Amino acid sequence: MKAKIKIGIVDKHSTFRNAIKVILSKNTKFEINLEAETRLDLLSKFKNNIDILFIDIEMIRKDQFDLIRQLQHKNKSLKIIALSFITEELYFEKLLKNGVNAIISKYTSRTELNNAINKVLDNEIYISKNYNTNLINNSIKISDMETKKVLLVDDDIDIITVAKAILKKEGFDVYTASNKTEGIKLAKEVMPDVAILDVMMTTHYEGFELAKSFKDIPELKRVPVLMQSSIDVLIATDYSVFDMAMNMRSQREYRELDVLLIKDATTGKGCVDYRTSDNKTHAIEVEGFIKKPIEAAYLINTVNKLLKK
Numbered sequence: 001m002k003a004k005i006k007i008g009i010v011d012k013h014s015t016f017r018n019a020i021k022v023i024l025s026k027n028t029k030f031e032i033n034l035e036a037e038t039r040l041d042l043l044s045k046f047k048n049n050i051d052i053l054f055i056d057i058e059m060i061r062k063d064q065f066d067l068i069r070q071l072q073h074k075n076k077s078l079k080i081i082a083l084s085f086i087t088e089e090l091y092f093e094k095l096l097k098n099g100v101n102a103i104i105s106k107y108t109s110r111t112e113l114n115n116a117i118n119k120v121l122d123n124e125i126y127i128s129k130n131y132n133t134n135l136i137n138n139s140i141k142i143s144d145m146e147t148k149k150v151l152l153v154d155d156d157i158d159i160i161t162v163a164k165a166i167l168k169k170e171g172f173d174v175y176t177a178s179n180k181t182e183g184i185k186l187a188k189e190v191m192p193d194v195a196i197l198d199v200m201m202t203t204h205y206e207g208f209e210l211a212k213s214f215k216d217i218p219e220l221k222r223v224p225v226l227m228q229s230s231i232d233v234l235i236a237t238d239y240s241v242f243d244m245a246m247n248m249r250s251q252r253e254y255r256e257l258d259v260l261l262i263k264d265a266t267t268g269k270g271c272v273d274y275r276t277s278d279n280k281t282h283a284i285e286v287e288g289f290i291k292k293p294i295e296a297a298y299l300i301n302t303v304n305k306l307l308k309k
Helices: 014-025 039-045 057-061 066-074 089-097 110-121 157-169 180-190 206-216 241-249 296-308
Strands: 005-010 030-036 052-056 079-084 102-105 149-153 173-177 194-198 225-229 234-236 259-264 270-275 281-286 288-291
Touching (some): 005 014, 014 110, 030 039, 039 066, 052 057, 052 110, 057 079, 102 110, 149 157, 194 206, 194 296, 225 281, 241 270, 288 296
Parallel strands (some): 052 079, 079 102, 194 225, 225 288
């Protein structure tokens, strides 16, 4: 049996929420899994199993798209349909560029609701017939509209300047921090699509500690991490990266090394295995590595590959 499409509805007016529910209940493919009145109500109830979220456009306007970023960071496949009484078409373009997948009038019909749902599930943009559909070509894919965000954390201003220039030239929004504390704070604010971390900053292994923090902090654990290092990366072919790290630590030639960087030849995922001053080893999963000194083509290719996964 095919799984139902799970839908959430967010609007401060219960009458409007109920009207949407009545319309959607006519289609057995849909299941209403979430209802909320306010932003806080939504964030407290939101779960990663929601496929489509109908949300009042005014709720998005108030926080300059931060709510969209938070929701889509928790659930990268979430489709958002904004509900509107207004006709500010220039603002609609901003909505579409910041993660909204469809905009429909609150004076909508059952047919239009179904059309909007089908379009966004096919990764297409939908705009209500009540608005000027020439604003956006419906054949444009959502991924083509989004500006991806990259967080760089490094205390070397020269490396930051070079990497930032390369990424911005390719159309990325780039945010920078110089240490673990700044990196975590900024990551929570901007919800980056990728984080690129240097190893040595305030402390010898601060970058590794920051990578672990990304995996441990619930709102950041979905952010892919690339480690930037001049250390040679070893390739795992017959083992998982973690098994290979354990296997290598048992061999004399690798036992005393402070750092092992290991990459899976098939998936591209990596493992950082490092030894701290108390002689304990720690293993952290990362999504890949960037070789220093930075090569523009390799940097862009690695980031783009990661974003397409």
